Amino acid sequence: MSMQYDTEHPVPMPPILWDNMGFWEGIKRHELVFQKCKECGIWLHPPRPVCPNCRSFEKEWVPSTGKGTIYSWVTYLESPHPSFKAPYSVVLVELDEGVRLVSNMVDTKPEEISIGMPVELVFDDITEGLTLPKFRKVG
Amino acid sequence: MNSTKNKAAIVGIAITDFSKDCQRTELYMACRCIKAALDDAGLRPEDVDGLVKQTNDATDEHAVTSSMGMGNLTYFGECRWGAAPSAMIMRAAMGVAAGVANYIVVYRAVNGSSRRRMIPSMRASGQMSTSDSLQWTFHAPFGHLSDAGQVAMIVRRYMHEFGLNNDQFGWVPIVCREHGARNPNGMFYEKPITFKDYLKSKMVIEPLRRMDYYEEADAAAALVVTTTERAKDLRQRPAYVLSAAQDMLAETEELTSYYRPLISGIPEMGKVGSRIFAMAGVAPKDINCVQLDDSYGPFVPMQLEELGFCDRGEGVAFCNKGDRIKMGGELPLNTSGGSLGEGYIHGMNHVVEAVRQIRGTSTAQVKDADLVLVASGAGGPASGLILGGSR
Numbered sequence: 001m002s003m004q005y006d007t008e009h010p011v012p013m014p015p016i017l018w019d020n021m022g023f024w025e026g027i028k029r030h031e032l033v034f035q036k037c038k039e040c041g042i043w044l045h046p047p048r049p050v051c052p053n054c055r056s057f058e059k060e061w062v063p064s065t066g067k068g069t070i071y072s073w074v075t076y077l078e079s080p081h082p083s084f085k086a087p088y089s090v091v092l093v094e095l096d097e098g099v100r101l102v103s104n105m106v107d108t109k110p111e112e113i114s115i116g117m118p119v120e121l122v123f124d125d126i127t128e129g130l131t132l133p134k135f136r137k138v139g
Numbered sequence: 140m141n142s143t144k145n146k147a148a149i150v151g152i153a154i155t156d157f158s159k160d161c162q163r164t165e166l167y168m169a170c171r172c173i174k175a176a177l178d179d180a181g182l183r184p185e186d187v188d189g190l191v192k193q194t195n196d197a198t199d200e201h202a203v204t205s206s207m208g209m210g211n212l213t214y215f216g217e218c219r220w221g222a223a224p225s226a227m228i229m230r231a232a233m234g235v236a237a238g239v240a241n242y243i244v245v246y247r248a249v250n251g252s253s254r255r256r257m258i259p260s261m262r263a264s265g266q267m268s269t270s271d272s273l274q275w276t277f278h279a280p281f282g283h284l285s286d287a288g289q290v291a292m293i294v295r296r297y298m299h300e301f302g303l304n305n306d307q308f309g310w311v312p313i314v315c316r317e318h319g320a321r322n323p324n325g326m327f328y329e330k331p332i333t334f335k336d337y338l339k340s341k342m343v344i345e346p347l348r349r350m351d352y353y354e355e356a357d358a359a360a361a362l363v364v365t366t367t368e369r370a371k372d373l374r375q376r377p378a379y380v381l382s383a384a385q386d387m388l389a390e391t392e393e394l395t396s397y398y399r400p401l402i403s404g405i406p407e408m409g410k411v412g413s414r415i416f417a418m419a420g421v422a423p424k425d426i427n428c429v430q431l432d433d434s435y436g437p438f439v440p441m442q443l444e445e446l447g448f449c450d451r452g453e454g455v456a457f458c459n460k461g462d463r464i465k466m467g468g469e470l471p472l473n474t475s476g477g478s479l480g481e482g483y484i485h486g487m488n489h490v491v492e493a494v495r496q497i498r499g500t501s502t503a504q505v506k507d508a509d510l511v512l513v514a515s516g517a518g519g520p521a522s523g524l525i526l527g528g529s530r
Contacts (some may be wrong), residue, residue, distance in 0.1 A: 003282070005379050008307060011278075011280060011281065012279040012280055012284070014275075014276040014277070014279060014280045015275060015276045015279075016276065017272055017273065017276075019269075019273055020273060024276075027209035037510045038335055045398060046273060046274065046276075046277055046398065047273070052389055071296065071397075071402075072292050072293070072296040072397075072402070073292070073295060074288055074291040074295060074297070074344055074345060074346070075286055075345040076282060076285070076343075077341075077342055077343055077344065077345060078343050078344070079282070080282070080284040080285040081282065081284050081289075083282075084282035084284075088282055090281055090282060090283045090288065090292070092292055092296075092397055097288050098326070099398070100397055100398055101277065102277050102278055102281055102283055102395075102397065103281055104281050104282070108468065110345075115295075115296070115299045120321075129279065132280055137307065
């Protein structure tokens, strides 16, 4: 099962600002990229104007393998917004690079999800203007 | 760090009744409450020279000041998030301790039930600050829009790490409702619940049931803070602020601190606990009752762990069957009902109740209560304080 949308209502768009633009530009071209500090090399997510580890302002957007595991998840049985049809699950994926990303599952029922479950990246083109990085179980 | 140690006292309190629709504006509710709190203290509006409000409060300081005919305000400011209530008292204590003002009113008026708080619509529409945008960009498009849902993510991980199931979270709402059932001012007067009721409560955002989180209310609360010296000349027995602290860490987000190594705790509250105990010179075993942040019930066992009332991972066992946290137990919890059993005004009622306990006027009075701990803001920035009946 994948996330179902009620197309009568616009999906809340991600606020895109200078600090996170690289992430959403990557998603638009079907590439999951994260900030990496050019000085100390740590992966940063959520994106920041400055590296909290070494305070460098020099960062680059580096592609992720898109592979990871479920770190935690919840299932909305009531929808807080009319564009999302409940039930749906929201997962917190820990990528192999060590960063975590909030997302949804595709082709996976809520009862199939468990902590530690290996997942891989897929892109969900929801509308012309919105693509989201999502995950499905491996195997 | 003894900055707020024993410098101030709470000398006046007032709280309106809790309702689903008070048919009044928040400004009206705030003014009613502030007047009542000043009457309680034996002070007049013109004595007030300081105001501390919560950032999200719909009343501005100048509207309150002009409505009430207050004196010349020399101190005013705000505190944010669920961490506001104890922090607002801390800020008032700092104000009187530094001599910037003599009588500071701390207030919170919220029509959270009738005038739906704007959080989901605001988040969805993208009308928010830069920092909120940077947080919400990774949550909103995925439907992760409700505060209970955001908390549920932390709760699931906590369950996983300590081998818990979500039925075990029932005892906190049951105890809060039991205490709230004794409080005629709250929304659940004479309406206790059983474990069976809890299990039947609707699953809203798995693993959280409806009864696991707060009940929106229309209500207001106000407190008056002055120096320990001035407190002696006023009408009520002072509730001394023995210590107060707030805390935020580099990885803290409001309810979504998902990106740090461990997410199954509330380290900010742990830091607050260490400081307020050290500053007051008391230990967890000395505390007579606690008013903890129960906006989300499963955060109560986590707070008990962080504040040192039990070991890590033992909070749920501490609350099991409710015996230790209800009246007659070693650590009665949220004796007016709290956010789960009285109503949700973002924790301000918890501070009012702590003062009642010190005065001996609670509807669930703990015998000889002399040390009461308040915690505000679980799952994000945190604050806390310890009130005492003597200095």
